[in-house]
Amino acid sequence: MRSDVLAVPGARIYYEVQGSGPLLLVLQGGEGDAERTKGLVGRLVGEHTVVTYDRRGLSRSSPDDPDAPLTVETHADDVHRLLAALTSEPALLLGSSYGGLVGLVLAARHPGQVRTLVAHEPPALSLLPEAARAGADATFGELEKTYREEGWAAAFKMLAEVTGAGFADREPDVELPAPLSKQRIANMHFFFTHDIPAARHCELDVPAIAALKGTATRVVPAAGGTTAPGFFDHLCATELARLLGTEVATFPGGHNGLTSHPRAFAARLREVLAIRGVRRPGRP
Template identity: 70%
Template sequence: MSDMTSGLVAVPGARIHYEVRGTGPVLLVLQGGEGDAGRTGGLVNGLVDEYTVVTYDRRGLSRSTVDDPSAELTMETHADDVHRLLAAVTAGPAILLGSSLGGLIGLSVAIRHPDQVGTLVTHEPPAVRLLPEPARALSERVFDGLEETYRTEGWGAAFTKLAEITGGATEDREPDAELPAPLSRERIANMHFFFTHDIPAIRRCRLEAADVIALKAASVRVVPAAGRASRRGFFDYRCAEELARLLGVAMVEFPGGHNGLTTHPKAFAVRLREVLRAPRDYS
């Protein structure tokens, strides 16, 4: 991996740890699940010769501490953290790549701070309020089941269930793909924070079709994306489809499934370069 520098940004109620590698236009990676700044090292390696890649620990994860661990977390809070992080690392619009929860955070940033975002690639964001009612109700039942499993059986069972729901198996991967580290004490703590704070924040998110339509008038280029191997009925995949429909653009497919950033990092980086080099009217 290329030389890395790191820093801390003070934000209301927390301190955000971030890492910077490479040279070129700033590209911020917003992780999904309980992923922190080190989760997508293989992907970052495939981009640092052309981009200044910034990764970070969301508040409450790993080295990003919070003042009040019991405080309610919202998507607006996550978006404000990214707004302040971007202001610390670049003076101009940045490229954002967000996956799953990270993709939803990216959308929230683009809606609230469009001047800071040049292009947003949002990969299977759980923007469930964009879905028609039958699919939205299904997503709510899925979240209900996850939270009930976490309460009654613990984080391990909930994590296994989440992997089944998202199709997050790692058997289909590039031969030298670097998988997430074993379940250390830090990663288990991240799991607890994700289930107790981030999933409720997703459920409370009020991002609506009107917000997406308003983005069409902004200067932000939004690229809805999904995994080529993702289950077509999975609600995050359906969210990417609905986002593309609302924007009037084509959804772009990437290698792998819901976690393609980690299972197919080299191919994902190649595809991302192609998408970022394509004309704005990519549909």
């Protein structure tokens, strides 16, 4: 594994690269940084060059001005620049939750950089019918309010309840998460004060996403098999599938299936990406 830092407008982005084969960029959800999905990445590096990174404002990716306004489009531009620094070919992307929204904005703006995007339960609220969007926006507002008035522990608990994420259902060898470190608590602060507001106000270019249907840029809506169908991120995946005229790809676990079921999730990802059909450089 090698790590590096990429200078982008207004920030420095930390990233890690490991493995060999076609490039696969993992866009983490929530306050997750480059190390969030170690179990999953470890099962993919034999067939892929896997790139993970700290989203702007998290862990080792420091913005020049931590209080500057932030948008999902800014995150997508960071990914655009990171991919441009790493490859001239369209890449494979796995976007989880917030990362899925970032991936959709990237695909709409720079479709030539995306070969396949698996968008796993992205909070793309602009895809939702009016009533469902209002409900999702109200939930985000409550999360922000809970954080301001009661602190990170209460907000984190509410977030887990809203998403249904947990580790009661997990693969046998998956350990329970360690207690939150100071760094992760700092990441929580940035997520609740910057990223959630950015998601609430993100207006996805829906016509641009719809125009990807039938092109070389493939978008795969995905959702956890145990995620509640009424959870707004699951609804977003359903609406994305409707927009693209396809079906939602079901993955093991729930909203956090990447970390609770890394072995099964990796196997399902191979199926969806059709890894066996991807020719590695230098191979016939």
